[in-house]
Amino acid sequence: MSIIRRLSDLPTNHERAIGRDSADLFGWNAYVGSSIPAANIIETNDSFQIDLAAPGYRKMDFRIELHHNILKISSDKAETEPKQDVNYTKHEFNFGNWERVFTLPNTVLSDNIEAHYADGLLSLIIPKKEEAKVKPPKTIEIR
Secondary structure, three states: OOOOOOHHHOOOHHHHHHOOOOOOHHHEEEEOOOOOOOEEEEEOOOEEEEEEEOOOOOHHHEEEEEEOOEEEEEEOOOOOOOOOOOOOOOOOOOOOOEEEEEEOOOOEOHHHOEEEEEOOEEEEEEEEOHHHOOOOOOOOOOO
16 A cells, blocks of 8 residues: 555645545545544554654543444543633644544454554554565576
């Protein structure tokens, strides 16, 4: 699976503004509540890694579910009430409900997914099946 996207595959400004990405990279779609963590998807020969930038959360704030090949990562952490005695000069982030949805390819070992959260980064390691790994070239002897 290639991680290279053609320019025409990139999301439009409108799609970016509402949090949807039409690109089919890794078969993922995202939609938002009030804020959504940015994601990086890394492919190695052995696995995929999904990193979500989510500073200010705790491990217990995340919910990760897998149903068939649909991986959902979400959080219901929300600011309970606005701070009454604070006069913001600029207010660019908040904690709200959000959900990221990823469609996993059939070439992964979905029973062996690992998740880790440290220093504001939620990382999921999704190992590939042996047949999905790139094998080194084989030399064929001429007889």
